[in-house]
Amino acid sequence: xxxxxxxxxxxxxxxxxxxxxxxxxxxxxxxxxxxxxxxxxxxxxxxxxxxxxxxxxxxxxxxxxxxxxxxxxxxxxxxxxxxxxxxxxxxxxxxxxxxxxxxxxxxxxxxxxxxxxxxxxxxxxxxxxxxxxxxxxxxxxxxxxxxxxxxxxxxxxxxxxxxxxxxxxxxxxxxxxxxxxxxxxxxxxxxxxxxxxxxxxxxxxxxxxxxxxxxxxxxxxxxxxxxxxxxxxxxxxxxxxxxxxxxxxxxxxxxxxxxxxxxxxxxxxxxxxxxxxxxxxxxxxxxxxxxxxxxxxxxxxxxxxxxxxxxxxxxxxxxxxxxxxxxxxxxxxxxxxxxxxxxxxxxxxxxxxxxxxxxxxxxxxxxxxxxxxxxxxxxxxxxxxxxxxxxxxxxxxxxxxxxxxxxxxxxxxxxxxxxxxxxxxxxxxxxxxxxxxxxxxxxxxxxxxxxxxxxxxxxxxxxxxxxxxxxxxxxxxxxxxxxxxxxxxxxxxxxxxxxxxxxxxxxxxxxxxxxxxxxxxxxxxxxxxxxxxxxxxxxxxxxxxxxxxxxxxxxxxxxxxxxxxxxxxxxxxxxxxxxxxxxxxxxxxxxxxxxxxxxxxxxxxxxxxxxxxxxxxxxxxxxxxxxxxxxxxxxxxxxxxxxxxxxxxxxxxxxxxxxxxxxxxxxxxxxxxxxxxxxxxxxxxxxxxxxxxxxxxxxxxxxxxxxxxxxxxxxxxxxxxxxxxxxxxxxxxxxxxxxxxxxxxxxxxxxxxxxxxxxxxxxxxxxxxxxxxxxxxxxxxxxxxx
Numbered sequence: 027x028x029x030x031x032x033x034x035x036x037x038x039x040x041x042x043x044x045x046x047x048x049x050x051x052x053x054x055x056x057x058x059x060x061x062x063x064x065x066x067x068x069x070x071x072x073x074x075x076x077x078x079x080x081x082x083x084x085x086x087x088x089x090x091x092x093x094x095x096x097x098x099x100x101x102x103x104x105x106x107x108x109x110x111x112x113x114x115x116x117x118x119x120x121x122x123x124x125x126x127x128x129x130x131x132x133x134x135x136x137x138x139x140x141x142x143x144x145x146x147x148x149x150x151x152x153x154x155x156x157x158x159x160x161x162x163x164x165x166x167x168x169x170x171x172x173x174x175x176x177x178x179x180x181x182x183x184x185x186x187x188x189x190x191x192x193x194x195x196x197x198x199x200x201x202x203x204x205x206x207x208x209x210x211x212x213x214x215x216x217x218x219x220x221x222x223x224x225x226x227x228x229x230x231x232x233x234x235x236x237x238x239x240x241x242x243x244x245x246x247x248x249x250x251x252x253x254x255x256x257x258x259x260x261x262x263x264x265x266x267x268x269x270x271x272x273x274x275x276x277x278x279x280x281x282x283x284x285x286x287x288x289x290x291x292x293x294x295x296x297x298x299x300x301x302x303x304x305x306x307x308x309x310x311x312x313x314x315x316x317x318x319x320x321x322x323x324x325x326x327x328x329x330x331x332x333x334x335x336x337x338x339x340x341x342x343x344x345x346x347x348x349x350x351x352x353x354x355x356x357x358x359x360x361x362x363x364x365x366x367x368x369x370x371x372x373x374x375x376x377x378x379x380x381x382x383x384x385x386x387x388x389x390x391x392x393x394x395x396x397x398x399x400x401x402x403x404x405x406x407x408x409x410x411x412x413x414x415x416x417x418x419x420x421x422x423x424x425x426x427x428x429x430x431x432x433x434x435x436x437x438x439x440x441x442x443x444x445x446x447x448x449x450x451x452x453x454x455x456x457x458x459x460x461x462x463x464x465x466x467x468x469x470x471x472x473x474x475x476x477x478x479x480x481x482x483x484x485x486x487x488x489x490x491x492x493x494x495x496x497x498x499x500x501x502x503x504x505x506x507x508x509x510x511x512x513x514x515x516x517x518x519x520x521x522x523x524x525x526x527x528x529x530x531x532x533x534x535x536x537x538x539x540x541x542x543x544x545x546x547x548x549x550x551x552x553x554x555x556x557x558x559x560x561x562x563x564x565x566x567x568x569x570x571x572x573x574x575x576x577x578x579x580x581x582x583x584x585x586x587x588x589x590x591x592x593x594x595x596x597x598x599x600x601x602x603x604x605x606x607x608x609x610x611x612x613x614x615x616x617x618x619x620x621x622x623x624x625x626x627x628x629x630x631x632x633x634x635x636x637x638x639x640x641x642x643x644x645x646x647x648x649x650x651x652x653x654x655x656x657x658x659x660x661x662x663x664x665x666x667x668x669x670x671x672x673x674x675x676x677x678x679x680x681x682x683x684x685x686x687x688x689x690x691x692x693x694x695x696x697x698x699x700x701x702x703x704x705x706x707x708x709x710x711x712x713x714x715x716x717x718x719x720x721x722x723x724x725x726x727x728x729x730x731x732x733x734x735x736x737x738x739x740x741x742x743x744x745x746x747x748x749x750x751x752x753x754x755x756x757x758x759x760x761x762x763x764x765x766x767x768x769x770x771x772x773x774x775x776x777x778x779x780x781x782x783x784x785x786x787x788x789x790x791x792x793x794x795x796x797x798x799x800x801x802x803x804x805x806x807x808x809x810x811x812x
Contacts, residue, residue, distance in 0.1 A: 047066060048117045049121055051084040052123070060081060060083070065098075066112070106124045108123065140605060140663065146557060156708065159217075162744075163216060164214040168183075172224070173186040182622075185238050185241065186238070189238065190618065191204075194243065196245055201441045202400055217274075219243060227543075227557040228559070231521075234561050237593070237613075245283075254277075264782070266777075273285075276793075280329075286326075294774075297773075299771060323347075326344075340381075343379045343380075345375075354368050374404070390449055396442070408430070428477035439469050441468075445463040447459070463499075495567045496527075500523070516545075518542050520540045521540075551604045555599070586638065592617050595614050613645045623677065623719060640675040641675060648666075652666070660696075664694075672684070675718065690712045694708040704733045707730050720756050721761060723756060729745065738792065743786050747783065753774070753775050
C-alpha cells in the first residue's frame with residue numbers, strides 16, 4: 027500500500043499544472059442547474075474549441091485551456107443563453123441563469139437516457155426509459171433489473187446471487203427486515219421512481235452494511251419554476267384485478283406526490299418428496315400444494331422542499347393486506363398409512379411507515395437528520411384438519427394438532443440517524459470528503475400462537491416471543507480524491523464502524539472498511555476503472571430473535587441467536603466504451619448468511635426453518651452491457667451476467683462443498699414508429715443456482731408494451747409474462763443430506779403463470795416543467811462536443 031501511495035505521489039508531482047475554466051450554474055432561486063451545455067468558442071471565428079456538461083450540483087470544469095481570447099457559451103433548456111468573454115483560463119464563479127419565459131408553456135421534455143448505465147460503483151437503471159415501468163410497482167421494475175432476483179414466496183431480494191443486500195430510499199438506509207422492505211416496494215408505484223442504483227462497490231461515504239451491495243431507489247422531485255407535475259392512472263387484470271393512480275406536483279422549491287395501488291393476486295407452490303418424520307411414524311412420502319391469494323391496498327404520500335442551503339421531505343406509507351393461504355397435503359407413511367392435511371389460513375396485515383429527513387448544506391459542511399418509524403400488526407387464524415383414510419382426526423389433542431391456531435404479531439421499529447459530511451477542494455488536484463454518522467435502532471416485537479385444545483385456547487411451550495433489540499452504530503470516514511491529470515483520478519478512503527447490539531446478549535464490534543477506486547479515461551470514449559472495498563452484513567432482528575412461528579405439526583420457523591456477521595472483500599475492474607460496459611467482480615465472503623434453510627431439533631423430531639451461516643463463499647462475476655442500434659427506429663439493450671461460485675456449509679447433517687456456474691440475461695428491444703407510436707419487448711432469464719443447500723432451477727419471463735403519444739399525454743398498454751412461464755423450481759436434498767433426510771422438489775408458480783398480467787396506463791405531464799435530469803434540445807451540440 028505504501029508503494030501505491032508513493033507512485034501516485036510521484037505521478038502527481040511530475041504532472042504539469044493544467045489551466046482550466048471552471049464555475050457553477052444556478053437559477054434565480056439559487057438551485058443548481060445540472061446538465062447544461064458549457065462551450066468554449068474561439069473569439070476569432072466562433073468555432074467550438076472545447077466543452078463540458080454541468081454536473082448535478084451545477085458545477086463544470088474544462089481542463090487544458092491555453093491562454094487566448096474565447097467566448098464561454100452556456101445553454102440550458104428553459105433558460106436564457108449566456109455568452110461570457112474570456113481572456114484565458116479562470117474560474118468564472120457562480121453564473122445565475124434567467125428563466126426563458128417563452129418556454130414556460132405546456133412544455134414536456136422526455137428523457138432519452140439509456141436504460142442501463144455502468145458507473146464506477148455499479149449499474150444505474152433509468153426507470154423512465156422503459157415503457158413497461160408505467161403502471162408497475164417499484165418492486166416489479168426492480169425485479170426486471172440486471173442481476174436482481176425477487177423471491178416472492180419468502181419476500182427476499184438478492185443481487186448477483188447474494189441475498190445480503192441493503193436497500194436505500196433516496197440515499198437513506200431502510201433499516202427494516204427485508205420482508206418489510208419488499209412489502210414497501212410492492213406498494214410503491216414506479217411512476218414515482220426516477221432511477222434505481224445497483225451499487226456493488228459503494229465508496230467510503232456509504233454505510234458498510236450489505237455484503238451483496240446496496241440498492242438505492244431514487245424518487246422523483248418536481249421542484250421547478252412555476253406549477254408543474256404529472257398524473258397517471260392504471261387499470262389491469264391477471265388472476266385478479268389491478269388498479270392504481272399517481273399524482274406528482276412541484277411548485278418552485280416545493281414538491282409532493284401521492285399514489286394508490288390495489289392488487290388482487292394469486293400464486294401457488296407444489297412440493298413432492300420424502301422425509302423421515304418421527305412425528306408421523308417414519309419414512310413418509312408427501313405431496314403438498316399451497317395456494318396464496320393476497321388482496322393488497324396501499325397508499326404512499328410524500329412532501330418535501332429543496333432550497334439553496336436546506337431541504338427535507340416526509341414520506342408516509344400505509345398498506346392493508348388480506349392474505350388467504352390454503353395448504354393441502356397427502357402424507358403416505360410407508361408402507362401403507364395415508365394421512366390428509368388441510369390448513370386454511372387467513373392473515374390480516376397492516377403496516378405504516380414514516381420516513382422523515384432534513385438537511386442543511388453549507389459551503390463545506392452538510393448536516394442531515396433522518397427518522398424512520400415502522401409499525402406492523404399481523405393477526406392470523408389457521409383452521410387445521412389432519413385425518414386418516416377413515417376421516418378420523420389423528421394426533422394427540424395438543425397444541426401441535428389443534429384444529430384452530432390463532433396467531434398475533436406486532437412489530438415497532440424506530441431509527442434515528444444524524445450525519446455530518448465535510449467536503450473541501452484542497453487544491454486543483456485534491457478533494458477531501460470526510461464525515462461522521464451515528465444511528466440508533468430500537469425494534470420491539472411481540473408474537474405468539476394460541477391453540478384450541480378441548481374447547482379452550484391455550485399457549486404451547488415456546489409459542490410466544492416478546493423482545494426488544496437496541497442497536498447503536500457509530501461511523502467515521504475519510505476519502506481523498508486525487509486528480510492525477512485531466513483523465514486520471516485515484517480515490518482512497520476508509521470507514522470505521524462500531525456497532526453495539528443488545529438483544530438477549532450484548533454484541534460489540536468495531537471494524538475498519540477500506541476502499542480504493544482508480545479511474546482513467548482515454549481518447550475516443552474509452553474508460554477504465556478499478557475498485558476495491560470491504561463490507562459487512564450484520565444479522566437482522568428477525569434473523570436473531572428466538573421466536574417460533576407455526577408452519578405445521580412437524581415444523582416451525584425460528585430465529586437463530588448464534589448467527590455472526592458476514593465480512594466480504596470485493597475487487598472489481600470495469601471498462602466502458604460509448605455505451606458498452608464490461609466488468610469483472612471477484613469477492614470472498616466469510617460466514618455468509620443464507621435464509622430459509624432447513625435444520626432440526628436435537629432429538630430430530632421437528633424441522634426448523636431459520637437463517638444460517640455458511641462457512642465461506644467465493645464469487646467470480648462477469649457482467650456486460652451491450653446497447654445496439656439496429657436502425658433509427660429499432661434499438662436494443664442487453665445485460666449479460668456469468669458467474670462461478672464456490673461455497674462450503676456445515677449446518678446440514680453432512681457438511682458440503684460445491685462449485686457451480688450460473689448465468690443470466692436481461693434484454694430490452696425498443697421500437698419507435700410513426701405518428702407517436704412506440705413499443706418495447708423485454709425479459710430476463712436466470713440459469714440454475716444455489717441458495718445455501720437449496721438448489722434453484724432456471725426461470726424467466728418475457729414482457730411486451732406499446733405506447734401512443736397523445737398530445738400532452740401518453741397511453742400505454744403492457745403485458746407481463748406473455749408466455750406464462752414464471753415457474754421457479756427448487757429442491758432440497760440434492761447437494762447433501764438434509765434434516766429429516768429431506769428430499770423434495772418444489773415449484774413456485776407466480777400469478778402470471780395462470781394468465782399474463784395486463785395493464786393499461788394513461789400518463790400526462792403539465793405545467794412549465796424543465797426536468798433537469800433529462801436530455802434537452804441541445805443534444806446535437808452535446809454530440810459535437812463529445
